[in-house]
Amino acid sequence: MVYADHAATTAVSDKALAAMLPYLKEQYGNPSGIYRLGRAARQALDQARETVAKAIGAQANEIYFTGGGSEADNWALKGAAELKKEKGRHIITTQIEHHALLNTAHYLEEQGFEVTYLPVDQLGRISLKAVENAIREDTILISVMTANNEIGTIQPIAEIGALAREKGILFHTDAVQAVGHIPVNVEEMQVDFLSLSGHKFGGPKGVGVLYVRKGVRLPALIQGGGQEKGIRGGTENVAGFVGMAAALEEAVSNLAENEAKVAALRERLVDGLLKIPFSALTGDPINRLPGIASFVFECVEGESMVMMLDAKGICASSGSACSSGSLDPSHVLMAIGLLHEVSHGSLRLSLGADNTEEDVDYILEQLPSVIARLREMSPLWEEKQKEVQ
């Protein structure tokens, strides 16, 4: 099997698994317990917090463990809105955020907040000027993702951070696709909140982090025992957080090496696939994540490509007609200005450090014939051929 869907999730790394196992079995203590077994779990949790903090340039007391990236995004937005609602009710974000962010913004609109969704250019970049122009007296929060999960475009976060700080506006970034893949530092980015998720860099699913800058008094997400300084109650997922920290430490220590390796694989893939007629790469060709190669192929249907690739043992995904059964193409492909019919042929291949040149060559061998077969069956393709002649 060739796994080319690392932006969706990754396998737990060997190191992360090995780090987790003791905390599922022998070291099963509750970190709140004051006997030795509990203290051992507490120590592991503290260590995991230190490790995560170090990986993103934060302090351990700014790290809040969560149940994943979606939870971190929800908490940052709803928390900031609650915290600042007396000051104002205007929030700025972008049209290409992950649904965890967008749907939380929609929820806040229902609660009486006003949200500006900034457009992006054809490469998926937002402009600093657009952010600046959108800022109002009553703006309380700006939220811009570090890197996009569908097209891989990286945003100018540090510049937006500097602007937000100058204006005294809280700034959140969803860095779920970035952490563990490109350098991420909360000081350089000048963020107040940052979301990350364990399963996008070799940690387990269902664990994540919300970084909260020291001094920002984020309201509680879950009332309960005193866990996470009393703002996210519930017995901690010790093994999960330990596994996430181990995976992050590993990813960050191999970052430059993996970045170069994965980017080279992506280049090989992109060069090969752009030879297919009526194909295009989406996203920014320069400011992009190393692993995501996102394409559109005219006159084919994304989901059919994914199914046929699956039959060849290749895991990929498409931003077209999503699993919800809706026929609408992804909001990201619409935001970069693709025509409806073109965006239906979207295919995202996302590579990781565990992929090989052989994997890429296998995709290059299989995908052109998959596309050719689908096009043979497509009335649109027939039309297109006539046009060309």
Ligand SMILES: *Cc1c(COP(=O)(O)O)cnc(C)c1O
């Ligand atoms: C995967 C992802 C999320 C959601 O993270 P979960 O841990 O799966 O909840 C949020 N934002 C982005 C950009 C993602 O890629």
